Each structure stands twice: as structure tokens, then as C-alpha cells.
Amino acid sequence: MAKNLYVINTEPRSGKSAICLGLMQMLMRDIRRVGFFRPIISGKIEGRRDHDTNLILSQFYLNQTYQDAYGYTLEEARDLMNRGxxxxxxxxxxxxxxxxESRFDFILCEGTDFSGSDSAFEFDINAEIASNLGAPVVLVANGQGKTSKQIVAQTQLAIDVFAEKGLDILATIVNRVEVPDRNEILSGLRCKYRLNEECLTYAIPEVPSLGKPTVHDVQKWLGAEVISGREHLEVLVDDYVVAAMQVNNFLEYVSKNCLVITPGDRSDILLACFATRQSHTYPEVAGIVLTGGIKPPASIQKLLEGWTGIPMPILVADGHTYKTTRILMDLYGRIDPDDQKKIATALGVFEEHVDTGELRKRLEAKKSTKVTPVMFEYSLIEKAKADRQHIVLPEGSSDRILQAADILLRRGIVDLTILGEPDTVLARAGQMGLSLEKAQILDPVKSDLYEEYWNTFLDLRKSKGMTPEVARDSMADPTYFGTMMVYKDHAGGMVSGSITTTQQTIRPALQFVKTRPGISLVSSVFLMCMPDRVLVFGDCAVNPSPNAQQLAEIAIASADTARQFGVDPRVAMLSYSTGASGAGAEVEKVREATQIAKSMAPDLPIEGPIQYDAAYDPDVARTKMPDSLVAGKATVFIFPDLNTGNNTYKAVQRAANAVAIGPVLQGLNKPVNDLSRGCTVPDIVNTVAITAIQAQFAKKA
Known part of the structure; x- marks a missing residue:
């Protein structure tokens, strides 16, 4: 079953809060612990809680605080986006x-209110958040004031936009429908769904008591004082009329159940409103809001007190007329947490028009397998933090390394040793506004470990002709010193390469950290974060032209790496030919490598030779290899040579807008990873987190 559900409306005032009430009621019948989360709230009115969050938390007594239930206000989110x-x-x-999620069995999420001025921003941010939470979506469309054709056209447009963004649309609910034949809407949308018959569609009629505010709502929203008609505050408000003209002109704008907003010193407007109650030719107003905090003079109040007709609510608000009107523009038919009548109405209407059994069943069938780049990068950080490792960074003279170190330490991802002259490193960090106090900063030559390390290196390499002088000089190199820290278990892993070559990073590791038993070479993979999944590409950085045995070892090592990072390995041994359809030396090499890999790991799903499209695309796989366990479902892609692998990962990175994390070195006894010299600070942070996770596995091995 899915673990979450994301409710997104397609425009303002769609009655989304009533839909959330109904969905929460449905979920809590069968799920013991349900939480509520709004990633972004409007936050327009200072000092007030977000309406929908407060409503859900109050009605269902959820075991969470208000602060736990939302991420940012819309203004805060937009400001972060504007700052990059x-x-x-x-x-x-x-x-x-x-x-x-760690505390609840299921989370109901609610999107933004579309109350801002930039609906495109809210469309995009809701889609991205829902995707990164891996949540199926319920779309809520607004049918108020629209014909059936308009509803179908506008709702379908919203569906198409969100579907193009990769969202899994579980159901569409058209709310506040005013047309008499709702079946016309349902049949129209279902016809449009012919390519996606899984999506459920419902239509809920407009309920005036839910969609329109009462005078009581206005009074609470403004914090106004009631000076008359307290027993008639539940009258619904259909419209607002600002009265700032003479009475004869004002009366032309009076409509049934309108709320009149006028300065408190306009006794003429006040009396005219009461006169409509006695006239059969004018509609009755719902009430009056007197602005400026001005109450009627004593003579007018005396007149009102002696009124024998139907009482009219009169409110006094502190703000001036424009301010009061502007505040009321944000008020519509809200469901107050204390208004159990409205809540019962909302729940009843939802259950009458939404097949909750069908919806619940469909939700049970959902199980998200989507992994977005943001989700994957977050999981890396969380896994690294769960069992914090000690990582050494030899390149203390690199600004990017220092910036990454600051982030790693602030977030508590790893413990760090940075190699370099301490005063120089700290001075540079201070110039950039970085905090490295929690890091150990070592100058290799001045370190107490220096003599021990070069002597160890001498002993390890004596048979290769190593001399004390060369051992001392080598261990003065930060990369050698850092690698020896890993060998001696003084650090769990090392990350280098932002200002040095791959060869400089790997050479000392090969000399004394060495490869794991059964593995004869160091290879690499890139973790390719596609929009909805993570793939493993190897070898794209180290071995130019591996033979069949080496290619098989790369496949097995890549599958192990995939498992470490939560990717279920299904290995595709890539070639320009699929199955037995082609021949040639390169195809035969891949065919032989596949057989060797299968003998090394009999339980590992491996297919080869296979072309990339047959490995990746289920439709192509059904044609080319219909019975394969890997074709169309591959997660680990093994390229026949470095030229193919390096070019392919870069092509996929650019063409598919994928995030490429790596290279991740594999095959060593202990983790050492190489950075690209063009790496960014986030690249370094991710690579250190990866190294820490590899160190966790190395400790258990």
C-alpha cells in the first residue's frame, strides 16, 4: 500500500479543505496512525494559524504539533527559490x-492554496514536492460558475500538466459543481482518460453552506465587535459591497445577502441598509461592517435598539475601509474547527459523492517505486548520518573541499580530518566564512603519525624495492598520508581528486589498501539519478578496455555497489547486439563476460549481450527479449569499454536531465573515492556521504 497521498487543487477556492476532511476520515477508519503535512502554507495573515492545518489537527486529534505539520510559508519558499x-x-x-513518516503509518499531504499571484510557480512546486515525496495525487478542481464543457476542458488541462510532470494521479475530484447534470462531467473526463483508465473521477455539487462565509466568519476573521443582530450571525454572505457613495447611488449596487462595508460615520448608509428590510423592491442585505472602529452616534444606536423588524448584524472593525476590504478578500467559506455542523455536512457530502471503498482499494494497490534525485540524495545523507564515519580529505588547499567540509560538519554527516597546514587552512576558512572547528586538521609531515606511516609503507613495499627516503617522501604527499589513514583504520575512507588526477588518488590505494578477495581490479560506477529511478552505470571512469574476466568482475562489483545504495540489481551486459542476433569480437567478449559473471553470482539476474534500449525500455524488451528477467527492467548497466561508458553517462546526464553522482570506486578493501576536477561543492558532499556508507559496509565485512 502507498504510504502517503498528496492533495493538489488546480485553482483557488476549490473546497480542498472539505476534501481533506473526507480523505482523512476515510484513512483513519483502517489506518491506526495517520499524520498530516502541508509542505507550503499561505501564511498571509500574521499571527493566524494556517486554516486547513488547524482544521485537520483539531478535528482528528492527531498526535503532532502545528509546527510539525508544515514546512514553509509560500513567501519563505519563494524567497529561497529567488536566492537560488x-x-x-x-x-x-x-x-x-x-x-x-518515522512516527506515522500514513501521511496525508496537502498542497498550496493557489492564493499567490504566480499560479505557474505553485503548479511547479506542488508537482515537484509530490514527486519527491513519492506520493500518488488526488487533484481537486473547482467547478463553481462553470459549464460542463468548461469544467472538462480546464480540468483535463490541469491533469495533462501534472501527468507530464510525472505525477501518479490516483483520482480527480471536481468540487463545487453547479451544473445540474454531473454525469456529463464524469463521462467527459473518463473519455479523456482512455489512455489512463486507472484514474478515478468524482464530482461533488456546490453546497452553499460550505462554499460561502457567514457573517460570523466575517466577525471572527476581522476580530470585529458585534453591536447588533448577534442572533443572526449565521446568515450566509453572497457578495461584498463597499459603500462610499451617496445613498441613491449605493442602492443600485445592493444585492441579496450582500455584506455592506462602509465607514463607521456613514449613518445614511446604515439607515438605508435597514430600510431594505422593510422594502419589497430591494433585496435584503446580510449585514453591515462599520470600519475605522467608529460606532454609530447615540441617536442612531437608540434607533437601532428600538427596531422591531428582523434584526440585522452590525459589526465594527478597527481598520480603515480599504484595509478591511482587502482582508475580507482572503475570506471565503471556511470550515471552522468548532463548527461541527459544517464539518458533518462536508463529510456527508464527500461520502455521498466519492466512492471511498473504491478509492481506498485503489490506494491499497499503490506502492511507489519512484526515487527522484532529491529523494536519493536525501537518503544518502541520512544513511551516512545513521552510523557516522570518519573520512579524510587530503586536499586542504581546495576551496571547494573546505566549503563542502563546512556543510558536512554543520549537518553532522561525518567526522573529518583535513590534510594541510592548520593555520593556513583555518585562515582560508575564516576568509570564506566557514566553520571548521569540529574538523581535525593535520600537516602530514608534522603529524605524530608521520614516522609510523612511512615505516609501515616501507615494510609493505620492501619487496618492491622501497627505500626509506622514498617512503618518507611518499608519505609527505597528502594523498598517500590520507590513504594510509584508511589502511590503518584511523579513517573509514578517503575522498580526493578535486585538484589532483584519478591516477594520484588510486595509485596509493592499489599499493597497500588493495582489492577485495576475488576482485583483480578497481573499477567505478556512476549513480545515475533519473527523474523517477536510480540506475548504476559502470565502468565509466577507470578501465579503458576490460577483458571478459574483468568485465564480469566489474558487473559483480557494480551489483554489490547497487545493493549498498538501495538499488535492487538487475544487470545488463551491454553490447551493440541483443541475444544471439549479432557476432564479432566485442559481442563475444560481452557474451563470455556474461557467462563468467553468472558463474560468479548464480542468483544475480544478469542478461547479455543486450542493447541499451532493450535493457531500459519495457516496450522494446517485449519485442527483443520477452522472457528476460532483466530486459526492460535493468538497474545496473555494464558498458563494454570506457569510451562507450563515459560518453553514454554524459549523454544520459544531459539528455535525460539526470543527476550523475560519482565516480564511485569499487573493488577496494576499504573505500577511497575520486572526484572529478570539475566537481561542485554538492558533488563533494554526496561523494563523502557515499564513501561513509561504503565505510559502514566495509566495517561489517
Whole structure:
């Protein structure tokens, strides 16, 4: 079963809060612990809680605080995006969600209110958040004031937009429908769904008592004082009329159940409103809001007190007329947590028009396998933090390394040793506003470990002709010193390469850390974070032209790496030919490598030779290899040579907008990883987290 559900409306005032009430009621019948989360709330009115969050928490007595239930206000989210901190926004939202997920069996999530001025921003941010939470979606469309054709056209457009963004749309609910024949809407949308028959569609009629505010709602929203008609505050408000003209002109704008907003010193408007109650030719107003905190003069109040007709609610608000009107523009038919009548109405209407049994059954069948780049990167950090390792960074003279170190330490991902002259490193960190106090900073030559390390190196390499002088000089090199820290278990792993070559990083590891038993070479993979899954590509960075035996070892090592990072390995041994359809030396090499790999790991799903499209695309796989356990479902792609692998990963990275994390070195007894010299600070943070996870597995081996 899915573990979450995301409710997104397609435009403002769609009655989304009533839908969330109905969905929460449905979920709590069968699921013991249900939580509620709004990644982004409107936060427009200072000092007030978000309406929907407060409603759900109050009605269902959820075991969570208000602060736990949301991530950011819309203004805060937009500000982060404008400052270029999109990744931070997503990461923090995901972190808050994960904190709730650890406490609850299911999370009902609600999107933004579309109350801002930029609906495109809200469309995009809701889609991205829902995707990164791996949540199926319920779309809520607004049918108020629209014909059936308009509803179908506009709702279908919203569906198409969200579907193109890769969202799994579980159901569409058209709410507040005013047309008499709702079946026309349902049949129209179901026809449009012919390519996606899994999506459920419902239509809920407009219920005036839910969609329109009462005078009581206005009074609470403004914090106004009631000076008359307290017993008639439950009258529904259909419209607002600002009265700032003479009475004869004002009366032209009066409509049934309108709320009149006028300065408190306009006694003429006040009396005209009461006159409509006595006239059969004018509609009755719902009530009056007097602005500026001005109450009627004593003579007018005396007149009102002696009124024998139907009482009219009169409110006095402190703000001036424009301010009061502007505040009321954000008020619509809200369901107050204390209004059990409205809540019961909302729940009853939802259950009458939404087949909750069908919806619940469909939700039970959902199990998200989507892994977005944000989800994967977050999981890396969390796995690394769960069992914090000690990582050494030899390149203390690299600004990017220092910036990454600051992030790693602030977030408590790993413990760090940075190699370099301490005063120089700290001075540079201070210039960049970084905090490295929690790091150990060592100058290799001045370290107490230096003599022990070069003597160890001498002993390990004596048979290769190593001399004391060369051993001392080698261990003065930060990369050798850092690698020896890993060999001696003074660090769990090492990350280098931002300002040095791959060869400089790997050479000392090969000399004394060495490869694991049964593995004759060091190879690499890239973790390719596609929009909805993570794939493993190897070898794309180290071995130019592996033979069949080496290719098989790369496949087995890549499958092991995949498992370490939560990817179920299904290995495709890539070639320009699929199955027995082609011949040639390169195809035969892949065919032989496949057989060797199968003998090394009999239980591992491996297919080869196979072309990339047959390995990746289920439709192609059904044609080319219909009975394969790997074709169309491959997660680990083994390339026949470095030229093919390196070019392919870069092509996929650019063409598919994938995030490529790596290279991740594999095959060593202990983790040492190489950075690209063009790496970014986030690349370094991810690589250190990967190294820490590898160190966790190395400790258990």
C-alpha cells in the first residue's frame, strides 16, 4: 500500500479543505496512525494559524504539533527559490516529512492554496514536492460558475500538466459543481482518460453552506465587535459591497445577502441598509461592517435598539475601509474547527459523492517505486548520518573541499580530518566564512603519525624495492598520508581528486589498501539519478578496455555497489547486439563476460549481450527479449569499454536531465573515492556521504 497521498487543487477556492476532511476520515477508519503535512502554507495573515492545518489537527486529534505539520510559508519558499536555494528548500521539506513518516503509518499531504499571484510557480512546486515525496495525487478542481464543457476542458488541462510532470494521479475530484447534470462531467473526463483508465473521477455539487462565509466568519476573521443582530450571525454572505457613495447611488449596487462595508460615520448608509428590510423592491442585505472602529452616534444606536423588524448584524472593525476590504478578500467559506455542523455536512457530502471503498482499494494497490534525485540524495545523507564515519580529505588547499567540509560538519554527516597546514587552512576558512572547528586538521609531515606511516609503507613495499627516503617522501604527499589513514583504520575512507588526477588518488590505494578477495581490479560506477529511478552505470571512469574476466568482475562489483545504495540489481551486459542476433569480437567478449559473471553470482539476474534500449525500455524488451528477467527492467548497466561508458553517462546526464553522482570506486578493501576536477561543492558532499556508507559496509565485512 502507498504510504502517503498528496492533495493538489488546480485553482483557488476549490473546497480542498472539505476534501481533506473526507480523505482523512476515510484513512483513519483502517489506518491506526495517520499524520498530516502541508509542505507550503499561505501564511498571509500574521499571527493566524494556517486554516486547513488547524482544521485537520483539531478535528482528528492527531498526535503532532502545528509546527510539525508544515514546512514553509509560500513567501519563505519563494524567497529561497529567488536566492537560488532550491535544493535547500526541497531538502528541508523532505526532512520535515521524513520526521513525520518515522512516527506515522500514513501521511496525508496537502498542497498550496493557489492564493499567490504566480499560479505557474505553485503548479511547479506542488508537482515537484509530490514527486519527491513519492506520493500518488488526488487533484481537486473547482467547478463553481462553470459549464460542463468548461469544467472538462480546464480540468483535463490541469491533469495533462501534472501527468507530464510525472505525477501518479490516483483520482480527480471536481468540487463545487453547479451544473445540474454531473454525469456529463464524469463521462467527459473518463473519455479523456482512455489512455489512463486507472484514474478515478468524482464530482461533488456546490453546497452553499460550505462554499460561502457567514457573517460570523466575517466577525471572527476581522476580530470585529458585534453591536447588533448577534442572533443572526449565521446568515450566509453572497457578495461584498463597499459603500462610499451617496445613498441613491449605493442602492443600485445592493444585492441579496450582500455584506455592506462602509465607514463607521456613514449613518445614511446604515439607515438605508435597514430600510431594505422593510422594502419589497430591494433585496435584503446580510449585514453591515462599520470600519475605522467608529460606532454609530447615540441617536442612531437608540434607533437601532428600538427596531422591531428582523434584526440585522452590525459589526465594527478597527481598520480603515480599504484595509478591511482587502482582508475580507482572503475570506471565503471556511470550515471552522468548532463548527461541527459544517464539518458533518462536508463529510456527508464527500461520502455521498466519492466512492471511498473504491478509492481506498485503489490506494491499497499503490506502492511507489519512484526515487527522484532529491529523494536519493536525501537518503544518502541520512544513511551516512545513521552510523557516522570518519573520512579524510587530503586536499586542504581546495576551496571547494573546505566549503563542502563546512556543510558536512554543520549537518553532522561525518567526522573529518583535513590534510594541510592548520593555520593556513583555518585562515582560508575564516576568509570564506566557514566553520571548521569540529574538523581535525593535520600537516602530514608534522603529524605524530608521520614516522609510523612511512615505516609501515616501507615494510609493505620492501619487496618492491622501497627505500626509506622514498617512503618518507611518499608519505609527505597528502594523498598517500590520507590513504594510509584508511589502511590503518584511523579513517573509514578517503575522498580526493578535486585538484589532483584519478591516477594520484588510486595509485596509493592499489599499493597497500588493495582489492577485495576475488576482485583483480578497481573499477567505478556512476549513480545515475533519473527523474523517477536510480540506475548504476559502470565502468565509466577507470578501465579503458576490460577483458571478459574483468568485465564480469566489474558487473559483480557494480551489483554489490547497487545493493549498498538501495538499488535492487538487475544487470545488463551491454553490447551493440541483443541475444544471439549479432557476432564479432566485442559481442563475444560481452557474451563470455556474461557467462563468467553468472558463474560468479548464480542468483544475480544478469542478461547479455543486450542493447541499451532493450535493457531500459519495457516496450522494446517485449519485442527483443520477452522472457528476460532483466530486459526492460535493468538497474545496473555494464558498458563494454570506457569510451562507450563515459560518453553514454554524459549523454544520459544531459539528455535525460539526470543527476550523475560519482565516480564511485569499487573493488577496494576499504573505500577511497575520486572526484572529478570539475566537481561542485554538492558533488563533494554526496561523494563523502557515499564513501561513509561504503565505510559502514566495509566495517561489517
Amino acid at each position: 536555494e532550491h535544493a535547500l528548500l526541497m531538502e528541508n521539506i523532505l526532512a520535515k516529512y521524513k520526521a513525520l
